Amino acid sequence: MIDPHLRHVPRLGRQPSAFRLNGTPVITVMLGSAVTILPVIAQAPVMPPFGLLLLLSWRLLRPELWRTWIGLPLGLFDDMMSGQPIGSAMFLWTVTLIGIDAIEHRMVWRSYRQDWLIAALAIIFCIAGGVLFARMAGGGDINLYLVAPQMLWTILLFPFVVRQCARIDRWRVMA
Template sequence: MIDRHLRHVSRLGKHPSRFRLAGTPVITVMIGSLSAALPLIAQSPIMPPFGLLLLLSWRLLRPELWRAWIGLPLGLFDDMVSGQPIGSAMFLWTVTLVAIDAVEHRLIWRSYRQDWLIAAVAIIFCIATGLFFARITGGGEVRLLLVAPQMLWTILLFPFIVRQCARIDRWRVMA
């Protein structure tokens, strides 16, 4: 009889660990960046940049979670894993987070559609500028039209990723 009462422990008044609160978003972005290392063969870039998608999702879902400088270490990790020139994601993600901060200070309230528009602009900016960085560092001649399907696929995938981040966030804040 005592054993039955010990199995049920109330979560009221308990708090999740600091690592769970702060580490979960960072780890999910890093896992998203690791998806670039999957052994998929394609003739054109179609795989969405999951690291960027998760970064934008967490930032738009929980604005208080990160400062703009988080783009530097997470971008470095993404650069090392994805094979992009070192510093490109660091620069692009930090500029994107600073721009989102600037837009947020101008808006009184945000809706889901505005978040999607902000993410779409950020995705187009990051993919197009990443292509430019790859081109100027000797990545060959790649046209913007070639990455247009990747941009479209990534923009359309954003609501699903935000929903998954919201699920993870519910688990993250549970005791």
């Protein structure tokens, strides 16, 4: 028999669990990186790097959420999922987060368009850097014009991913 006083527990004043607050962003980035294991067949690299998109979305949406070093473990997971040379996403994501930190310290305020521009520059840097790392590891003759559609598609997809992260964030902080 349930105690009648415990039947209704008010949600006001309750805090979400620490795992929900801290784990949700990490899990979403890891799920975004794991999208690359889906059996999608394409003639050219057109699939956007969802792990990177989610990392940038969370970082620009909630700057206080992560420290800069979070690029190392999440980048390692992305490298293992995507098949890129180990260390490429670790390096590129960490440098990107350091760059975003440097930009944020110089700006008094940011608008949505500035966030999109920051994300676009980060996306171009990370995809071009991934191509460079793949070439250095003997990944064949990959030219930048082959990944230009992937860059464009990823940049255009960024606002949608930020909106989805905002929805997840509302759930994350809700008690």
